[in-house]
Amino acid sequence: MGNEQTPQIAPTTPTPQRPTGQETVFAGAAQRTVDRLRALWDLVTDRPVSLYAASVLRIGYGLLYLVFLLREFPHRDEIWGPGSPWTPALAHQLFEQTGWNSILTLSDSRAYFELCYAVALLTSALFMLGWRTRAMSVLFAVVVISFHARSILMTDGGDNLVLLMAVYLVLTACGRRWSLDARRNRLKAARAGDTPEPVRSFTSQELRDARSTLTTVVHNCGIFVIAAQVCFLYGSTGLYKVQGASWGSGTALHYVLNLELFQPWPALSHLVDEFPLPIAIAGYMTVLLQVAFPFVLFGRLKYPVLALLLGMHIGIAVLLGLPLFSGAMIIADAVFLPDRFYAFLPRLRRRAAQRTGMRRPTPGPAAGAGSVPSQGRPGAPSSKHRANPADQKDTTLTTERS
Template sequence: MATERTATPVPATGDVPRTDDAGPVPAARISLDAVITLLTHRPISLYAASVLRIGYGLCYLVFLLREFPHRDEIWGPDSPWTPALATRLFDQTGWFSFLTLSDSMVYFDLCYLAALAVCALFLLGWRTRAMSVVFALVVASFHARAIFMTDGGDNLILLMALYLTATACGRRWSLDARRIARRARTGRPGRWALWRATSDLWSQFGMARECLVTALHNCGMFVIAAQVCLLYGSAGLYKVQGASWQAGTALHYVVNLDLFRPWPALSALLDSYPLLLTAVGYLTVLIQVAFPFSLFSRLKYVLLVMLLGMHLSIAVLMGLPLFSAAMIVADAAFLPDRFYRAAARAAARALTGLRTPEPMTSFRRIPAVPRQPDNSRPLGQDAGPVLATEPVPEPGRPARAEP
């Protein structure tokens, strides 16, 4: 018995095939549209970007203030690494530093004071878009002037300062955000709002500018996250290749280095527990390797807490506060905005409670009032007078009516 076959109709030459069929081209188009929407529709992690701005601005401000008595020995004209040697190195590496433009001590002091002012303004978020570029120039200039005295913390701050120039890190918790909010409350439109209202050309220009700023911000935050993941992943993989890390004895040698022993008694105490040091060493490698793979799970928050403890231990035990602070601030980029909003609300409630405490009610004794005779009691069992105590209202507050 032959099987009946149905012929499949063949579309004519001029027919257009359906575009809603599942296939690689529509799927790729949908994915591309989703990526473009993600990059240009809404800026992500605005609070995290503001935390990065505040954190790195504060770190470098404290760093420059701490080294203020030794500024001439590190970056000044009388430094062992003279401006002439630095300029010769710049010819080979392509670096630049405005500190080498003059050998005058007055010029150097003025540059140092200007760098302190730039760090403070960047921390506060004043004209953040322009100030972020100036802050990156300051960090790059000081880094290049004494490049042989830098460490991993300086390198990370330099990279983050360059990345923050592309982000909108001044839209939250900044003087710029406060100025925009005040302008919105008073009803006075901003510069871009006036231009958009005048003509269609300015309207199109404003929309294009907003899309460009959003795309740059989102790309900058993605690059920052990728940089931190690369840092942790490479550090963990390099530790895996080391024989001392494989044997679990790496931290034993670390706590016995005189260069990294600010508290010798504490380092000796830790060295007396070799099993603990071995466990901490293996756990450190595991955390660093696992962190890039935990970004899309809740395990990320557990690892962030453990990384916070690790960096605080490095700051105390090894005497590297700048490096630890730079890493802690970088880890803050992975916390969601809802965490920072909740933290801000909790801090606001705590400050409000401290500023306006609840008024305390004072008490006083009033004269005894004889009790009215109770006909339901037998004769001779009257309770007698009662001493009543009632709250006295504060001045200006009405007394509470008793039911």
């Protein structure tokens, strides 16, 4: 018994367990979620989007508010000035309830009001032209807020959207295209020529990249907020109309056309009202377009919808006498047009000029129809493709010339 040996059991290697179907599905879903989050992060931080659309909004709202102030110039005292029935005392009482404020109520002097009005006209013009756009955007928002809050019950309500867009445009880089700032940057790059850029320290370069990324993120968030605001406006308006019996019966536009308050040309309103069937179809189409608008933005169907909405707003401006509201909505819809559309417009104009013989063709290779200029900050490389210091000069010249 003593010479017997205890048999040794060889250690067994645990066989790896294959993942079950549920675990595979869970891992795939998690990976897809991570990929989507990464793509969303790249979209927000990689480069500024819709620079041309932001410039169109800047030009449109600056011009619209400038025309609005010029149109009301003979009545400025009755609407916003010391002679307004909505006195500064009443305005201060409303400010206590709403939290608004206005630079127009800082003084009751007629000279001070005229100075503020002149500053508002100058600010709107400079903002539209894109001169020192970053500072002008802030000043333009202050002007719009001040005039809106001073006599909130004296206007037609179309300036509500202008007020929101003026605040949102402060966040955007709306001066990168079609502006005096962009022209100054192009001339500066042309004068620099082949002069090499100064060598920056590592800390200075990192701070510059962080500033460029922060500007890009703020701009993209501003564009997304503008798009969401327009979608919410159309969707909520359409759902509100669905609840009304007159819109369901197709008679809403008939009643609107017979309101004396919204009849700039009564004869035209009565003429249109003589066609009940087209009016009923237009009412149903209005509700359908507004409700469906947020759901057609990610396909080609948005282009005919935008065209129909353009016709609808023109009809509102002409038949109901609301040009400020219609203009604000038409300009807001421009945010949904891609940059390749705006980049194609100058080429289309040059082609039309060449066909009519007004301008000789410019020598040199023509840009492709689908090419869009780089949207990054002039001289700043993308977050994915960092350029070498020796290549930054060529990147700057290429960006500014486009």
